[in-house]
Amino acid sequence: MNNKRHLGLLCFLALGSSFSLSALAAEDYKSPRTEWGQPDLQGVWNFSSNVPMQRPERFGDREFMTTEEIAEMRARLAASDAASDQAVAQTEGGPGGYNDFWVESAGITDQIRTSHIVYPPDGRLPARVEGAAIAFGGLGDDVPGERPVRYTVGGIAKNGPEDRGLSERCIVGFNSGPPFVPSLYNNNVQIFQSKDTAVIITEMIHDARIVLIGERPPLDEKIGLWTGDSRGYWDGDTLVVETRNFNGLTQSYSVFGDSEDKLLIEKFYRVDPYTVNYEWTLDDPSTFTDKITAIVPMTKVAGQLYEYACHEGNYGMQNILRGERMAERMAEESGAN
Numbered sequence: 612m613n614n615k616r617h618l619g620l621l622c623f624l625a626l627g628s629s630f631s632l633s634a635l636a637a638e639d640y641k642s643p644r645t646e647w648g649q650p651d652l653q654g655v656w657n658f659s660s661n662v663p664m665q666r667p668e669r670f671g672d673r674e675f676m677t678t679e680e681i682a683e684m685r686a687r688l689a690a691s692d693a694a695s696d697q698a699v700a701q702t703e704g705g706p707g708g709y710n711d712f713w714v715e716s717a718g719i720t721d722q723i724r725t726s727h728i729v730y731p732p733d734g735r736l737p738a739r740v741e742g743a744a745i746a747f748g749g750l751g752d753d754v755p756g757e758r759p760v761r762y763t764v765g766g767i768a769k770n771g772p773e774d775r776g777l778s779e780r781c782i783v784g785f786n787s788g789p790p791f792v793p794s795l796y797n798n799n800v801q802i803f804q805s806k807d808t809a810v811i812i813t814e815m816i817h818d819a820r821i822v823l824i825g826e827r828p829p830l831d832e833k834i835g836l837w838t839g840d841s842r843g844y845w846d847g848d849t850l851v852v853e854t855r856n857f858n859g860l861t862q863s864y865s866v867f868g869d870s871e872d873k874l875l876i877e878k879f880y881r882v883d884p885y886t887v888n889y890e891w892t893l894d895d896p897s898t899f900t901d902k903i904t905a906i907v908p909m910t911k912v913a914g915q916l917y918e919y920a921c922h923e924g925n926y927g928m929q930n931i932l933r934g935e936r937m938a939e940r941m942a943e944e945s946g947a948n
Contacts, residue, residue: 642848642881647806650848652879655801655916656887656909659715660793661688664865664905666726666734674734676723684723714795727793730892730904736865737901743868748776761862761869769935772928779928781921783837783861784815789854789875790864790891793907800909801916802879809843809850817919822852830856837861839875849880868898885911 642650661684670676676684726734739745747754748765753774756767760776763785768774777783786794791813799814809822822843830840835858843852859871878890892904 652802653804655912657799657912658907658909659798662724664727670725672732681723727905727907737899743898747866759860787813787815816921849878852877863895863898872897
């Protein structure tokens with residue numbers, strides 16, 4: 612197989628019939644405890660998914676797919692995989708992403724949602740506030756824009772690293788948020804706990820977010836951080852994390868707005884031995900006319916999280932800029948002749 616777009620599907624098919632890793636766990640399930648008596652969320656968790664964030668309109672307000680729809684989806688994905696063994700699709704005018712081989716997208720669960728967004732009830736993003744910025748990046752050509760570049764992939768020019776997206780500069784991963792959102796690959800997080808802190812490490816860009824738990828004085832509102840200032844507390848067996856003080860240099864969500872006025876509330880709670888539900892609510896009155904809530908199941912990984920050494924191996928950035936300098940030099944030499 613020449614790409615791993617549906618690598619997770621293989622796990623899905625192998626494990627799905629054995630046990631259900633879903634939000635519909637037994638009501639009597641009790642989360643294991645740490646030595647401090649808190650629910651134990653520690654470990655490596657995978658949030659890969661082929662469920663769209665926004666719900667296709669044909670599903671209306673329905674949150675879950677039927678058995679027939681699941682079977683149809685599996686057959687469609689299997690056929691797509693078989694077709695990909697026969698030919699490698701090339702993007703017209705360019706090779707596309709060099710890392711397509713590593714793409715994984717399917718989660719491990721028997722309960723398949725029609726979308727991860729559960730509020731608004733139609734599973735769609737709410738209307739944007741008039742005047743809220745929209746900026747699209749991507750693996751294609753550079754797009755018009757000016758600094759600061761707030762999106763993660765792509766760029767506005769190749770004059771310098773400041774013209775490239777945030778993930779290309781190894782500042783913010785394209786799926787690590789917060790909130791982290793299922794994406795192409797590296798959909799893994801690791802959680803460590805102590806009595807008064809929780810550390811959430813995303814595989815992408817190996818960012819470690821330290822969540823202070825309990826009554827702590829808030830960070831001065833004038834101090835903005837790339838991933839915000841996170842404070843947590845326990846609500847029963849649920850770890851609730853409230854994050855403010857984003858620096859405004861990232862998009863609020865998806866391709867929309869900026870993060871300066873964003874409040875993010877994340878909830879982590881175990882539903883069975885193999886699953887943590889990750890639920891987040893985004894409230895950004897400068898970008899959206901309503902709140903957004905999503906639920907993303909995370910599956911236990913029997914393995915380690917390895918360092919994503921982005922800066923140390925960021926040859927892509929070097930080669931992008933080197934190629935642009937060479938193109939400029941060739942243009943100058945051509946003009947001189």
